[in-house]
């Protein structure tokens with residue numbers, strides 16, 4: 001089910017309401033002009049369970065996917081953004097990073 005929701009060329013952010021780290025992640029992507037799809041999993045137990053499996057056992061939100069690749073939460077996103085792998089991963093998913101200096 002979730003694999004169909006992570007097409008190439010798309011960043012997907014799974015969130016819940018009242019989740020500061022979700023807001024941090026969305027703000028971060030917005031600052032970098034990286035469009036994303038948000039899926040609110042608040043109260044959806046089966047989607048949440050599927051997400052844990054798809055995220056390699058991570059149980060927190062946000063969970064962020066670049067294309068089909070699970071990159072983890074907000075801290076992971078920030079750490080990855082400081083590595084050349086970030087641009088490579090975006091490129092391989094068909095996403096262009098515009099605000100390189102931000």
Ligand SMILES: N[C@@H](CCC(=O)N[C@@H](CS)C(=O)NCC(=O)O)C(=O)O
Pocket residue numbers: 016018019020021022059060061062072073074075076
């Ligand atoms: N280091 C994680 C922290 C994420 C985190 O603590 N998320 C909280 C919500 S803001 C959470 O998932 N708590 C458990 C829960 O909501 O079930 C990140 O940067 O994404």
